Amino acid sequence: MMKKTLLSICFCVAALSGVHAASPVQFGVKGGLLINSSDLKYTFSSADRDRYSESSTKPGFEIGLQARVRLPLGFLIQPEVVYSRTSGSFPVETKAADGTVTNDKLKVRSNWIEVPVLVGWKFSIVRLMAGPSFRFPMDEVMNVGLKEAKVAPRLDNFVMGYQAGVGVDLGRLTIDARYCGNFSKIANQQRGAEDYISGLKVKEQKVAISIGYMILK
Template sequence: MKKLMILAFIFTGLGVSAQNTSFGLKGGLNYGATGEYQSVGDLTSDVASSFEDGENKTGFHAGLFAQFELLGIFIQPEILYTELNTEYSAFDYKLSKIDAPVLVGLNVLGPLNIKAGPSFQYILKNELENTQLTIGDVEKDITVGYQLGAGLDLGKLGFDVRYEGAFSENTAFGLGETAEENFSVDSRPSQWIFSVSYAL
């Protein structure tokens, strides 16, 4: 609660001092995958561990944004619900999270801008589909990644394309019926984000 109050005071202060302040809705599609899948293998036999990169799939995101602009530079905090899907040979992996990127941007040419900054992520749920295997919770509920990209503002409408990555692994461990089926998945996202926003 204290952290939320501090953020509210910061945003209020930015809004008072900024030349232009806007708030709005945004949503869109994301295309990418989580990190590497690793089968653990069996230490008591000759069954070795194996590694596999996931296949990119489409997910979605939706949420709110604010933008505080001063002298052509702006700060844009957001809060978004995101679903990221990845296909592995053994199963489909679905990750649900709350994203809170805080981007610093620059208006470079007319309606065109560039932006980058950290993205704080809170993992809500990770689950497997199309399999009898089970998976546990990720190691860390909250992680920090990054986003960078470009945007186009046309009146109240905005269009964004960004790349999102992560700084460190965040592993979830899974169990099969036998030791050879035990595995881990790196839930770290690597994805392209395509968004449409509307300023209220």
């Protein structure tokens, strides 16, 4: 009787293990480095030509959750929820109401909740992935000089972006390298009473290199 019971338990465990292994859904965590290469476009007025400013960006980071649904023929869908931060400063010229021009720096620190939904194809241990990224800013993070009231651009409430890249799976470990960009600008310019930059557009682009671990696989 005892032997039959043990055999039954072993059979159930083996069956459950087989179901778990065949599960099409995976879930895990991830974190990584963001290499920021954003630029800035602005004008003093509609009559002026657009100006592009060189940027001084700093590396950022991302951390979050990743899931994966395996489909037939090696295809997959990978949604994620990620907190990310990038920062940088841009040399700009601010123009006062009296026409006085001042050299200054526009400082940007972007904090986002990002929801990429990627579609990919996996062969062997390599994945090719691409898809939209839905981006939501967490705060207003731009200012010029010491007085934020002078120029206070605001981040858009929602930005549509995209990601594309390649990944490698080593057991439960995942390694990804992606290019990330936006279909729309991330800032709406707000004019102050004295100084302003008109037509402000911030184009954010970055490379994300991340490592993850699949808890459920």
